[in-house]
Amino acid sequence: MNGPLDFHGWQRRRLLCATAGIAGVLWLRKAPAAQADLAAAIAAFAAGAPVRAGRVTLEIAPLVENGNVVPIKVEVQSPMSEADHVKAIAVFNERNPQRDVAVFHLGPRAGRATVATRIRLANSQQLVAVAQMNDGSCWTHGVDVIVTLAACVEP
Amino acid sequence: MSRALITMPTTAKRGEIIEIRTLIAHPMETGYRPGADGAILPRNLIRRLSCRYFDGRDDVEVFSAELFPAVAANPFISFCTIATASGTLRFSWSGDNGFAQTESVTLTVT
Numbered sequence: 001m002n003g004p005l006d007f008h009g010w011q012r013r014r015l016l017c018a019t020a021g022i023a024g025v026l027w028l029r030k031a032p033a034a035q036a037d038l039a040a041a042i043a044a045f046a047a048g049a050p051v052r053a054g055r056v057t058l059e060i061a062p063l064v065e066n067g068n069v070v071p072i073k074v075e076v077q078s079p080m081s082e083a084d085h086v087k088a089i090a091v092f093n094e095r096n097p098q099r100d101v102a103v104f105h106l107g108p109r110a111g112r113a114t115v116a117t118r119i120r121l122a123n124s125q126q127l128v129a130v131a132q133m134n135d136g137s138c139w140t141h142g143v144d145v146i147v148t149l150a151a152c153v154e155p
Numbered sequence: 156m157s158r159a160l161i162t163m164p165t166t167a168k169r170g171e172i173i174e175i176r177t178l179i180a181h182p183m184e185t186g187y188r189p190g191a192d193g194a195i196l197p198r199n200l201i202r203r204l205s206c207r208y209f210d211g212r213d214d215v216e217v218f219s220a221e222l223f224p225a226v227a228a229n230p231f232i233s234f235c236t237i238a239t240a241s242g243t244l245r246f247s248w249s250g251d252n253g254f255a256q257t258e259s260v261t262l263t264v265t
Binding site for chain 1: 172185187208215217218219220221222223224225226227228230231232233234235236237239
């Protein structure tokens with residue numbers, strides 16, 4: 001009497017394990033792919049210059065309740081003089097359909113390298129701000145964000 | 156014509172850094188979202204914002220932004236500029252489906 005039940009339990013367990021394994025493999029395969037995409041997008045923006053951490057501050061709430069409207073602010077430490085200023089600030093994401101979020105072009109006339117906007121986030125993910133200086137050097141700051149209500153899901 | 160809001164001081168001291176905040180009514184349709192009938196809604200984005208500062212002599216683009224689908228609907232963008240001389244700041248948004256809008260704000264520098 002126990003025989004068939006045991007057999008079923010065993011089969012069920014095997015199926016569950018296999019499903020979990022496949023899901024795990026898919027998840028593991030997806031994560032590095034998103035990371036690689038993000039790294040490629042940043043490298044394309046940097047145009048060959050090494051991207052170093054520092055000088056940039058990306059301000060965003062670590063826990064986002066509504067992914068449709070997420071306020072962000074990027075500040076770069078720079079004197080914004082003719083000789084030393086921020087040329088561009090770009091923001092990239094890891095898991096939206098497209099890696100780019102926005103690119104801001106500034107110059108010495110900006111006075112202060114601070115920009116703010118509101119963005120969409122489709123998932124809990126990493127957000128990276130990259131600042132390109134007039135000498136070509138690039139500085140970055142990445143933040144991990146948890147999103148509870150994702151954008152792009154609801155029509 | 157969309158409704159656009161520009162918040163910035165109308166007077167400033169020479170050399171002062173002023174903060175400019177812009178907002179424009181626009182759906183910023185991403186092109187990834189299904190509509191009520193299940194079909195993907197066509198992309199309709201504002202792709203660019205530019206701010207030109209005309210001080211009576213030079214007309215300089217002091218700021219510009221490229222926007223992608225990840226920018227929220229009714230795009231809000233804030234940035235700074237130095238009040239160099241009295242003049243006009245011209246804000247131009249352009250995007251898909253021939254979207255183009257320009258707003259001007261006069262700045263008096265003392």
